[in-house]
Amino acid sequence: MTVQRYPRTTLRNDYVRAAVGVALCVPLAAVSRGSSFGFWLFIGLTLLFAVFAARTWLRGRAEYRLTEAGLLRTNAALKGQAPTGIAWSELSGLTLRFYPLRRDRSDGWMQLTVRAAGARLSIDSTLEDFDAIAEAALAAGLRNDLPMTQTTLANFRALGFSPEKPVDSG
Amino acid sequence: MIRYIAHRLLIMVPTLIAISFIVFVVIQLPPGDYLTTLIEELRELGEPADLKQIEALREEYGLDRPFLIQYAGWVAGLVQGDLGYSFEYEQPVADVVGDRLWLSFIVSVATIVFTWIVAFPIGVYSATHQYSWADNSLTFLGFLGLATPNFLLALVMVYFANVWFGTEIGGLMDERYIGQPWNWGKIVSVLEHLWIPVIVIGTSGTAGMIRRLRANLLDELQKQYVVTGRAKGLPPFRLLVKYPLRMSLNPFISDIGDLLPQVISGAVIVSVVLNLPTTGKMLYEALLSQDMYLAGSFLMFLALLTVLGVLVSDLALALLDPRIRLQGRAAK
Numbered sequence: 001m002t003v004q005r006y007p008r009t010t011l012r013n014d015y016v017r018a019a020v021g022v023a024l025c026v027p028l029a030a031v032s033r034g035s036s037f038g039f040w041l042f043i044g045l046t047l048l049f050a051v052f053a054a055r056t057w058l059r060g061r062a063e064y065r066l067t068e069a070g071l072l073r074t075n076a077a078l079k080g081q082a083p084t085g086i087a088w089s090e091l092s093g094l095t096l097r098f099y100p101l102r103r104d105r106s107d108g109w110m111q112l113t114v115r116a117a118g119a120r121l122s123i124d125s126t127l128e129d130f131d132a133i134a135e136a137a138l139a140a141g142l143r144n145d146l147p148m149t150q151t152t153l154a155n156f157r158a159l160g161f162s163p164e165k166p167v168d169s170g
Numbered sequence: 171m172i173r174y175i176a177h178r179l180l181i182m183v184p185t186l187i188a189i190s191f192i193v194f195v196v197i198q199l200p201p202g203d204y205l206t207t208l209i210e211e212l213r214e215l216g217e218p219a220d221l222k223q224i225e226a227l228r229e230e231y232g233l234d235r236p237f238l239i240q241y242a243g244w245v246a247g248l249v250q251g252d253l254g255y256s257f258e259y260e261q262p263v264a265d266v267v268g269d270r271l272w273l274s275f276i277v278s279v280a281t282i283v284f285t286w287i288v289a290f291p292i293g294v295y296s297a298t299h300q301y302s303w304a305d306n307s308l309t310f311l312g313f314l315g316l317a318t319p320n321f322l323l324a325l326v327m328v329y330f331a332n333v334w335f336g337t338e339i340g341g342l343m344d345e346r347y348i349g350q351p352w353n354w355g356k357i358v359s360v361l362e363h364l365w366i367p368v369i370v371i372g373t374s375g376t377a378g379m380i381r382r383l384r385a386n387l388l389d390e391l392q393k394q395y396v397v398t399g400r401a402k403g404l405p406p407f408r409l410l411v412k413y414p415l416r417m418s419l420n421p422f423i424s425d426i427g428d429l430l431p432q433v434i435s436g437a438v439i440v441s442v443v444l445n446l447p448t449t450g451k452m453l454y455e456a457l458l459s460q461d462m463y464l465a466g467s468f469l470m471f472l473a474l475l476t477v478l479g480v481l482v483s484d485l486a487l488a489l490l491d492p493r494i495r496l497q498g499r500a501a502k
Contacts, residue, residue: 014173014176017176017177017180018176020180021176021179021180021183024183024184024187025183028249031246031249031250032249032250032251036250036251037251038249038250038251042249045179045183048172048175048176048179049176049179049180051172052172052173052176055172055173097488097492098492098493099173099174099488099492100484100487100488101177105493124173150413151492151493154493155492155493
């Protein structure tokens with residue numbers, strides 16, 4: 001069993017982004033008139049960056065445990081809430097998306113979403129040892145004969161994994 | 171997705187701040203200001219300029235203040251919805267602009283819709299019937315459309331409408347509706363006049379988009395997965411729509427960011443030729459007379475459209491085509 005977390009550098013960068021967003025939008029909202037469109041626009045943007053900061057905090061407290069049986073997420077911030085788990089044998093949905101930061105798609109991050117028995121887990125490629133989780137999820141998907149979109153297959157290939165089911169030689 | 175939106179917005183807000191600064195620098199770059207231009211004009215007309223009055227006006231308009239103070243005041247006004255004061259018209263910019271921004275927006279959106287509606291079926295037909303008689307004819311028409319400047323097409327249409335039909339096709343509504351509040355009759359009048367500028371402004375964009383869609387779709391149609399699908403007996407229409415068409419649409423989506431400002435700024439000379447009550451002609455005149463707040467507001471409007479368009483197209487691309495390039499690798 002391995003335990004993965006989001007690295008401090010990634011979280012720190014996201015906190016900085018949220019802080020800069022709030023720091024830019026709050027003064028602009030303050031300058032705008034109370035009833036104007038601009039005021040509500042900047043208030044909305046401020047709230048969005050605040051939600052982003054809260055989400056980053058939650059991600060910082062989350063731990064992912066990868067086992068042969070599945071993937072389990074526990075979150076120290078959500079006391080009293082049961083951990084979310086995905087059993088590979090029950091895997092019913094698998095998506096791998098890419099979020100580009102540049103038009104030529106040379107920079108960005110991937111997001112792996114796995115679903116099973118009403119539970120859903122989404123993890124970004126910034127997570128420690130993301131490749132191991134992606135490989136395990138793909139292997140489970142192939143074992144379960146899950147239908148995968150062309151996009152997901154192409155993204156797995158880009159990660160260096162072969163999304164083709166191995167031919168049974170026996 | 172929220173992380174992605176936060177990333178994009180965080181780029182967008184400082185970008186707009188930087189653009190506002192550059193716009194303000196650019197509109198201040200020509201030597202002198204609106205009042206020095208006014209003195210020159212009066213001198214050319216042989217009328218003496220009252221220098222005391224000019225100084226009083228300079229103080230009143232804040233033109234004697236330091237650059238950064240003027241900039242801060244302008245940006246603070248913009249955020250509050252105050253676009254500034256037009257020296258030329260001696261009115262607030264918002265009053266001067268009036269319906270023009272809306273009319274520009276209507277003409278632009280109608281032009282984009284026209285471009286898509288015409289370019290899409292023609293581009294698909296040209297690609298799926300490559301080198302046929304119809305493809306060659308449409309390609310010829312496409313090159314003709316690309317090579318014809320919009321203002322020339324406008325002049326030709328104005329001339330022939332006058333000679334053949336004895337009618338004026340300029341303007342965007344009947345004269346009796348100009349400056350009047352919006353009502354059903356005014357809307358109908360705008361719709362009746364809209365098709366001419368839409369065709370004139372949209373022709374070159376339509377031709378360009380036909381060429382690009384045809385080229386992209388031809389690339390996709392020659393890929394192995396299409397050949398495999400065809401060999402396995404997939405119906406041709408389903409095979410076309412399922413993947414090649416979707417993939418070839420990416421440039422359409424990524425173009426959204428450039429399309430709106432291109433249509434608006436590209437329509438400047440057309441608006442002069444066709445006498446359209448849009449922003450183009452007014453922007454041109456404001457730049458000439460150094461009516462800085464009026465010109466600055468227009469330029470910021472164009473910048474806002476560009477940045478919003480890029481944001482919309484980035485979000486749409488992330489949703490519709492979440493693929494990484496095979497030679498790329500996700501960043502950590």
